[in-house]
Amino acid sequence: MSWLHLIVLAPFLATVFIPVIHKAFPKLHIGWAVLPLPIALLISLLSQIGKVSSHVSVEASMPWIPSYGIYFDVYLDGLSMLFALLITGIGTLVVLYSIYYLDKHKERLQAFYVYLLLFMGAMLGVVLSDNLMLLYMFWETTSLASFLLIAYWTQREKSRYGAQKSMLITVFGGMAMFAGFILLYVMGGTFSIRGLVEQAPHIAGDPLFIPALVLVLLGAFTKSAQFPFHIWLPDAMEAPTPVSAYLHSATMVKAGLYLVARMTPIFAGQAEWFWLVAGFGLFTLLWGSFSAVKQTDLKSILAFSTVSQLGLIMSLLGVGSLAVLYDAADERLFYAAVLAAVFHLFNHATFKGALFMVAGIVDHETGTRDIRKLGGLMSLMPITFTIAVVGGLSMAGLPPFNGFLSKEMFFTGMLKVLEADVFALETWGILFPIIAVVASVFTFVYSLMLVMRTFLGKLQPEKLEKKPHEAPIGMLIPPIVLASLVLLVGFYPNLIAHSLLEPAVSAILPNLLAPGDHFETHISFWHGWTAELFMTMGVVAVGLLLVLTLRRWVSLYDHLPQRLTLNRLYDGMLLGLQRGSSKGTEAYMSGSLRTYLIYIFLFFILVIGGSLAFIQPTLQASGYAPLAAYEWLLGLILAGAAAAIVLVSSRMSAILAAGAVGYMVSLYFVILRAPDLALTQLVVETVSVALFLLCFYHLPKLRRDMNRVRFQSVNFLIAIGVGAIITILTLAVQGVRPFDSISDYFIANAHDEAGGDNVVNVILVDFRGFDTMLEILVLGIAAIGIYALIKLRLGGDYREHQ
Amino acid sequence: MNINDVILRTATKVITFIILAFSLYLFFAGHNNPGGGFIGGLVTASALVLMYLAFDLESMKKAIPVNYITMTAVGLLIAVATGLGSFLFGAPFLSHTFDYFDLPLFGEKTELATAVLFDLGVYLTVVGITMTIILAIGEDQS
Numbered sequence: 001m002s003w004l005h006l007i008v009l010a011p012f013l014a015t016v017f018i019p020v021i022h023k024a025f026p027k028l029h030i031g032w033a034v035l036p037l038p039i040a041l042l043i044s045l046l047s048q049i050g051k052v053s054s055h056v057s058v059e060a061s062m063p064w065i066p067s068y069g070i071y072f073d074v075y076l077d078g079l080s081m082l083f084a085l086l087i088t089g090i091g092t093l094v095v096l097y098s099i100y101y102l103d104k105h106k107e108r109l110q111a112f113y114v115y116l117l118l119f120m121g122a123m124l125g126v127v128l129s130d131n132l133m134l135l136y137m138f139w140e141t142t143s144l145a146s147f148l149l150i151a152y153w154t155q156r157e158k159s160r161y162g163a164q165k166s167m168l169i170t171v172f173g174g175m176a177m178f179a180g181f182i183l184l185y186v187m188g189g190t191f192s193i194r195g196l197v198e199q200a201p202h203i204a205g206d207p208l209f210i211p212a213l214v215l216v217l218l219g220a221f222t223k224s225a226q227f228p229f230h231i232w233l234p235d236a237m238e239a240p241t242p243v244s245a246y247l248h249s250a251t252m253v254k255a256g257l258y259l260v261a262r263m264t265p266i267f268a269g270q271a272e273w274f275w276l277v278a279g280f281g282l283f284t285l286l287w288g289s290f291s292a293v294k295q296t297d298l299k300s301i302l303a304f305s306t307v308s309q310l311g312l313i314m315s316l317l318g319v320g321s322l323a324v325l326y327d328a329a330d331e332r333l334f335y336a337a338v339l340a341a342v343f344h345l346f347n348h349a350t351f352k353g354a355l356f357m358v359a360g361i362v363d364h365e366t367g368t369r370d371i372r373k374l375g376g377l378m379s380l381m382p383i384t385f386t387i388a389v390v391g392g393l394s395m396a397g398l399p400p401f402n403g404f405l406s407k408e409m410f411f412t413g414m415l416k417v418l419e420a421d422v423f424a425l426e427t428w429g430i431l432f433p434i435i436a437v438v439a440s441v442f443t444f445v446y447s448l449m450l451v452m453r454t455f456l457g458k459l460q461p462e463k464l465e466k467k468p469h470e471a472p473i474g475m476l477i478p479p480i481v482l483a484s485l486v487l488l489v490g491f492y493p494n495l496i497a498h499s500l501l502e503p504a505v506s507a508i509l510p511n512l513l514a515p516g517d518h519f520e521t522h523i524s525f526w527h528g529w530t531a532e533l534f535m536t537m538g539v540v541a542v543g544l545l546l547v548l549t550l551r552r553w554v555s556l557y558d559h560l561p562q563r564l565t566l567n568r569l570y571d572g573m574l575l576g577l578q579r580g581s582s583k584g585t586e587a588y589m590s591g592s593l594r595t596y597l598i599y600i601f602l603f604f605i606l607v608i609g610g611s612l613a614f615i616q617p618t619l620q621a622s623g624y625a626p627l628a629a630y631e632w633l634l635g636l637i638l639a640g641a642a643a644a645i646v647l648v649s650s651r652m653s654a655i656l657a658a659g660a661v662g663y664m665v666s667l668y669f670v671i672l673r674a675p676d677l678a679l680t681q682l683v684v685e686t687v688s689v690a691l692f693l694l695c696f697y698h699l700p701k702l703r704r705d706m707n708r709v710r711f712q713s714v715n716f717l718i719a720i721g722v723g724a725i726i727t728i729l730t731l732a733v734q735g736v737r738p739f740d741s742i743s744d745y746f747i748a749n750a751h752d753e754a755g756g757d758n759v760v761n762v763i764l765v766d767f768r769g770f771d772t773m774l775e776i777l778v779l780g781i782a783a784i785g786i787y788a789l790i791k792l793r794l795g796g797d798y799r800e801h802q
Numbered sequence: 803m804n805i806n807d808v809i810l811r812t813a814t815k816v817i818t819f820i821i822l823a824f825s826l827y828l829f830f831a832g833h834n835n836p837g838g839g840f841i842g843g844l845v846t847a848s849a850l851v852l853m854y855l856a857f858d859l860e861s862m863k864k865a866i867p868v869n870y871i872t873m874t875a876v877g878l879l880i881a882v883a884t885g886l887g888s889f890l891f892g893a894p895f896l897s898h899t900f901d902y903f904d905l906p907l908f909g910e911k912t913e914l915a916t917a918v919l920f921d922l923g924v925y926l927t928v929v930g931i932t933m934t935i936i937l938a939i940g941e942d943q944s
Binding site: 030043062063064065115556675676680683684686687690691694695698754755756757758760761762764765766769770772773774777779782783784785788790791 | 810828831833835836837838839840841844845847848851855867874875877878880881882886889892893894895898900913915917920921923924927928930931932934935937938939940942
């Protein structure tokens with residue numbers, strides 16, 4: 001347990017106190033109680049920035065399941081520092097914003113903040129873990145927390161739809177990633193990321209390498225909403241706006257970028273990695289910006305814009321991976337792309353966070369987010385307007401904002417591709433700058449459209465639900481902070497260049513550095529009359545033309561085929577899956593316990609009986625201990641009780657006879673000196689007989705058709721079959737013993753290592769305690785299931801509700 | 803069931819306490835003798851079932867006002883927390899330890915093991931689960 005572990009675990013621990021605080025201070029807006037936590041985390045992270053920017057990483061290790069190579073290892077280097085600061089910094093602002101955004105009288109605030117903290121902790125866990133299994137655990141926790149947050153307004157059908165969609169897509173990717181991680185473990189023999197980086201040259205030629213690469217990228221692409229998996233992100237906008245600002249622009253969707261950056265030292269240098277990352281990134285950039293222009297909802301525009309910007313950063317990471325291919329002389333050629341990626345990542349978090357908050361303010365104060373109804377808000381909401389201008393122009397890539405700088409660097413990166421002479425880039429490379437410019441034109445158009453149609457033009461008060469006015473100060477402070485960062489970084493980019501960006505780049509490309517060496521970064525505001533600047537001027541010229549003529553050509557989007565969209569495909573697949581599985585289920589789930597038992601026993605007879613016939617075991621009929629007279633007697637009673645179950649006509653007597661069988665078996669345990677088993681068996685019999693009696697009390701009397709010959713003969717055959725196979729199995733087991741018994745180990749070590757003399761109990765609670773823990777967990781789930789089935793039963797037949 | 807069974811009820815009043823005491827004994831003896839959280843929990847549950855059978859549900863709830871679902875949750879939490887607790891000492895998940903102490907009343911060299919805490923979680927969970935299921939079915943009137 002160390003400081004770094006605490007950073008990850010603190011949000012999880014804090015969730016425990018939220019319901020308590022809510023009960024103790026019902027009048028308090030819980031956001032105020034949550035707010036100190038991200039601030040404290042931010043400050044403690046900032047205190048380490050000196051260490052990290054001088055390229056020393058902070059590490060801490062803790063064994064978790066060492067026998068499987070799973071350690072709770074965390075480390076803080078340049079890349080994780082950048083992300084951790086975004087998570088805690090924007091987290092602080094979002095919590096402050098949400099205090100004013102969410103009404104404490106109308107909303108379930110305690111649930112909201114529990115989910116938000118859960119998310120914050122999981123996200124910190126993702127970026128700080130060194131162990132792949134740990135990373136995977138936190139990764140899926142972010143999916144789970146995001147599901148809960150998107151579905152926060154559970155009464156809205158669209159929220160539930162969006163939540164399910166994001167969950168299905170991101171968890172699908174997460175599972176693929178999990179498989180990829182296991183392949184990496186198979187190849188490299190360790191779950192440690194740094195360990196795998198060291199192994200990278202050895203595993204590159206492995207036949208499993210490409211499958212692992214593709215699987216890991218599936219995880220990254222689904223999380224970062226890359227085409228064609230981007231369809232969940234616009235629907236995720238049903239979440240409350242603070243959530244959209246936090247998860248869907250600043251943090252969670254960037255987890256995929258984080259993963260690609262983190263995995264670059266392992267996979268970079270492969271043609272497949274370059275083409276997949278850069279290709280999907282570029283296409284997503286183009287598709288996202290193209291689709292954003294036709295949206296009419298403020299948050300939808302921002303959602304598609306996020307998709308597009310994530311594609312931009314992804315393509316930069318792809319191009320940056322070329323750096324690994326070149327030797328020492330040229331290595332700095334492509335590292336510019338990686339620098340642009342981390343720089344834009346930071347910038348995007350600032351301006352997009354601010355814009356989402358602006359969208360939330362507009363929604364909150366006017367009651368709508370439809371840009372066809374909005375307009376002319378400039379004079380009524382001057383502060384919000386200013387923030388929107390700063391954010392919007394930064395997103396459009398105009399000076400003097402930070403988006404301009406990173407966009408110039410993005411163009412630099414794309415132009416550098418022309419200089420590469422690998423992976424057929426001599427011919428295909430020209431596409432990179434072309435797509436970059438086209439996408440930037442669309443980006444320019446929707447950025448300006450967003451600001452102009454909301455704040456300029458004519459006010460249409462009759463279409464608004466509320467009388468618009470400026471937002472309360474608490475809702476304005478967070479976007480003001482972000483907008484100031486946009487300006488500050490725009491004018492003084494070197495503020496973060498040395499302390500944040502350089503260490504992050506070094507963490508992404510560690511193999512290029514000699515020990516003690518690091519990259520030199522200098523971002524200048526004016527970089528001369530370069531090709532990049534002319535590209536920007538072209539983008540602005542064409543973009544302005546398109547914005548001014550927007551009304552004439554935007555109707556062109558209506559001619560696009562509506563039937564062939566990815567959303568239709570997704571909905572169709574989901575519907576098909578539901579229909580198919582319900583048909584499959586209905587085919588065998590008849591609702592009769594007897595049918596299920598027949599399936600189970602038939603399966604048992606076929607599989608076990610079949611394999612017994614196949615291996616033809618030797619049956620041992622001799623060499624057993626002699627039975628004493630009283631043991632014979634017990635056996636006879638047992639057999640008699642078993643026969644009675646079948647023969648008696650009343651259900652009650654059958655239950656009692658079944659209990660008698662159980663008691664006889666436990667008597668055998670006593671005789672054969674297994675007191676623990678005997679005790680357990682006795683009590684289980686007692687309790688289950690009582691339970692059976694209670695259950696059957698509710699059931700109708702035995703039906704007459706149960707006495708029919710056909711019914712009984714099927715039962716008879718199955719019973720004989722199961723009994724015969726069990727008998728053969730028991731006889732066969734005696735003759736085979738391929739391994740030494742493990743019980744000697746437990747008997748020898750129970751006293752010394754666990755301090756207990758009862759080996760059975762020591763195994764249960766100590767040696768195999770994890771089994772026991774999961775067993776009681778399963779029992780608990782079963783109990784809740786039974787409780788829910790009986791207590792929360794829907795009135796009448798379930799099918800009537802369909 | 804409206805049978806007025808005086809003998810059963812009178813006997814139950816005494817026997818329940820004997821069974822409960824025995825279950826506590828089983829729980830604590832488990833480390834060195836037959837017993838443990840699982841068996842102890844089941845024995846406790848059987849004592850409660852006996853009460854339920856001899857009396858009715860209302861009087862049993864009045865005598866032991868416990869929410870068994872909460873009890874299950876508390877049991878699971880204790881079990882998981884003992885696992886996490888080992889992290890505080892830098893040991894892997896679910897590591898147990900034990901030592902001998904000189905305690906008043908219990909005598910010298912009394913063994914205290916963290917496994918007992920885990921077992922307590924098992925005990926509470928087993929009682930909670932069994933009673934949740936039995937009461938859910940028993941209370942059902944439809």
